[in-house]
Amino acid sequence: MKYLALSVLLVMGFAGCVQGPGPASEPRIVERAESGPRDLNTLQTVEGVYIDPATGEPYSGSVFSVTEYGTALAYSLEYGLPHGSYEEHYEDGQLKVRSTYKDGDLDGTHEQYYPNGQLAERTIYKAGKIEGLYEGYSDDGQLLIKGAYQSGSRNGLYEEYSANGQLILVSTYQFGQLDGPYQQYYENGQLAEQTMYEDGKIEGLYEGYSDDGQLFIRTMYSEGKRDGAHEEYYENGQLMSKGSYENGEWDGVWEFYDYDSGRLGSKMTYVDGQRDGSYETYGPDGQLMSKGSYRAGMRCGEWLSNNETRTYGISC
Secondary structure (H helix, E strand, O other): OEEEEEEEEOOOOOOOOOOOOOOOOOOEEEEEOOOEEEEHHHHHEEEEEEEEEOEEEOOOOEEEOOOOEEEEEEEEEEOOOEEEEEEEEEOOOEEEEEEEOOOOOEOEEEEEOOOOOOOOEHHHHEEEEEEEEEEOOOOOOOEEEEEEEEEEEEEEEEEEEEEOOOEEEEEEEOEEEEEEEEEEEEOOOEEEEEEEOOOOEEEEEEEEOOOOOOEEEEEEEEEEEEEEEEEEEEOOOOEEEEEEEEEEEOEEEEEOOOOOOOOOEEEEEEEEOOEEEEEEOOOOOOOEEEEEEEEEOOEEEEEEEEOOOEEOOOOO
């Protein structure tokens, strides 16, 4: 599309080279063709505003540009800021991005496409921030991500899917932080872990499972740190260990069990993450093998091991 600009040309001369002077001709208008959408590279930018160097004023009108990667941009400026429909195209002309701007900010439906024409993502912007549902897709059309946003932050249900369409993550956000039920799944559909979040931190019971459904850890959290009863299991389902945490540190009596027999193998006491108190080990038949005590992580007092007694200089 071409725009027509008017320019005034004053034509003055003589009626002829051999004739006497004649009256000057009247000014006449000559039409000059001007190109359509303007090349963005001919404008200057000042603090994000596009300026027409010829006038020194913010530019309004259609513009285009071609990036070093061959991507073609086409949109409009109003007072130097993107405003209205916006499109990007791949080098072969295939649509890459379609969105809308208002006063320089993304505002409205935003869509991005793969080179094969498949939708890559779709969402809605308001004043430059994602607002509402966001969807992300693979290049073969499989939904990968679906989540709700408010003022640019995740807010509400958020889901992720594997390339084969299997749900692998379900969580809940509140103003950008995990808050509420959280479940993660293996690609075979088996639950991998589940817990609760509060203000972005794990709170309460946490459970983790193997891909065949076997529970391998059950523990308690408070404000994102392990706090309370804790259990771990072998792959055969047998109890491996149990104890408790306080503020993220081992605290209290801990017990460890044998893989094959399930018998108690050792028992010890911790305070603030260090061995502090009684310590015992047992043989495969349940017979006591050693017994002693720790103080602040070091052996102290009298120890019995393989029917031999030894005394350590540190008092318990």
